[in-house]
Amino acid sequence: MRAWSALAIVVVLLGVAWVASGTGGGQAVIGTVIPYLAVALFLAGMVARVIGWARSPVPFRITTTCGQQRSLPWIPSATLDNPHTGWGAVRRMVLEVLLFRSLFRNTRSELRPTERLVYESDKVLWVAALAFHWSFLVILLRHLRFFLEPIPRLVPLLETVDGFFQLTVPTLFLTDALIVAALLYLLGRRVLNVQLRYLSLAADYFPLFVLLTIATTGILMRYVTKVDLVGAKELAMGLVTFHPVVPQGIGTLFFVHLFFVSVLFAYFPFSKLVHMGGVFLSPTRNLANNNRARRHVSPWNPEVKVHTYEQWEEEFRDKLVAAGIPLDKE
Ligand code: HEM
Incomplete structure (x- = not known):
């Protein structure tokens, strides 16, 4: 049902774009007004999201740890999976962004008829x-x-x-x-896998359909x-x-393409696709885990009123002396 509703929205958009692209006025709107509106929404939305993330308090380190934390010098620590320096966090982030390292370790669980619950690595995803x-x-x-214009040299190189x-x-x-193959796989796994289908929302299908329309x-x-x-x-x-x-x-198809872009x-900024920017501002990813080496105090903690042993000793000094109890400060 959720997949169908996402598909229905895309089909309606396709119809609108197709009809509009066939007319001069429609082409003018799709070729001028809509791209500017879209870019303005993209920029404003992304800025709002980044400001929102930046303003979220992160009083202590909540780094994702996937290996031995640094402690005593003779205990080998996992510098990449549990980075304790800023540079280590950068190295892990680069590998995450370029190679999706955490997804590489993704496992899926499956209840096989003849066997028990099986956990297996899912490298296809x-x-x-x-x-x-x-x-x-x-x-x-x-x-x-x-x-x-001129076209950068990178472009013909990439084309070759x-x-x-x-x-x-x-x-x-x-x-x-x-x-196209990857998008069809990503769509197929949501539709064909019962557990995933149950978890998937229209917002999971919609970007896949939009991207497939752009590619097609x-x-x-x-x-x-x-x-x-x-x-x-x-x-x-x-x-x-x-x-x-x-x-x-230019051709109707071009305007349909541009409309879907x-x-x-x-x-983008209002959807799950915003993870493109979010990954960089994720405190579980961009912080070094130095929780043991450094004390992180939340800046908005209320001041704790304490009564130290020295103060207590001062307060009851005469009674302690009278009872013959030894004092820290004579
Ligand atoms: C999210 C952004 C976009 C995506 C994913 C995308 C995707 C694609 C794909 C997959 C093709 C097939 C051929 C190729 O790979 O070069 C294509 C062709 C094309 N795209 Fe896009 N496109 C995007 C944005 C745009 C924009 C903004 C324009 C506006 C100028 C545009 C104009 C074209 C044209 C004219 C072709 C035909 C190219 C040819 O015949 O060689 N695309 N696009």
């Missing part, structure tokens, strides 16, 4: 997540050819590597195949129905230079 994120990044970097196998005409980009329309433009790439570049350059133009005859950007 890790591979699919890496394939999706890296393909997405490479595709975005390749798209710089639309937004920059990505099109290495020189299959099909125009050359098939590996990332195009990978992103992009792939159709490149390999099936051609669009006017010169016009597309003119439109993209107009957007980034704040002189928006909508050249005639705008939907993705506008939706």
Whole structure:
């Protein structure tokens, strides 16, 4: 039901985009107003989220620890899995962001009919997540050819590597195949796995459907129905230079593609996709675990009124002396 409702929203959006893209006025709105609105929402939303995270109090270290903490010099500590210095936390963060190290250790539990509950490593999820994120990044970097003039040298280099196998005409980009395969896997596991289906919300399906629509329309433009790439570049350059133009005859599919990219950007800060920024501000990830080496006192703790032994001794000095009890301070 939740998957269907997410799909229904995407189908409605697709219908709206398709109808609007067929008219001059619709193309003008999708090609100028909507991308700016989407980017404005993206920026404002991300800033609000980052301010929200930054203002959350983190009075002590709540680092995720996955190995031996540093203690005595002769006990080997896990410097990567339980970093005790800022540099160690940076190293762990870099590996997490680039290689999804924690997901690599992901396990799933399964109740097999003939066996008991089995816990097993789930490397396929890790591979699919890496394939999706890296393909997405490479595709975005390749798209710089639309937004920059002169085109940075990185772009043709990426295109050569990505099109290495020189299959099909125009050359098939590996990332195009990978992103669709990875997205279908990520969607399939939610739909086919009973436990995951139970846990999944419409907000888990919606971004997958939006991303699949963006990838599919992009792939159709490149390999099936051609669009006017010169016009597309003119439109993209107009957007980034704040002189928006909508050249005639680019093709309906391009505007559908652009509309869904705008939907993705506008939706991003308010969705689970915001983990892109959140991972860097996560106190379980970005802090070194020095809880034993340093005392962290919460700054808003109320001042504790104490009555020290010295004060107590002073208070009852005469009685202690009279009872013959030895004193710390004669
Ligand atoms: C989230 C952002 C975006 C994603 C994930 C995305 C994805 C894709 C994919 C997978 C393709 C297939 C071919 C290829 O990989 O190059 C494609 C093609 C295309 N995209 Fe995007 N796209 C995005 C943003 C944009 C934007 C903002 C524009 C506006 C200029 C755009 C314009 C195009 C065009 C014109 C093509 C056809 C390229 C060709 O025929 O060689 N895309 N896109």
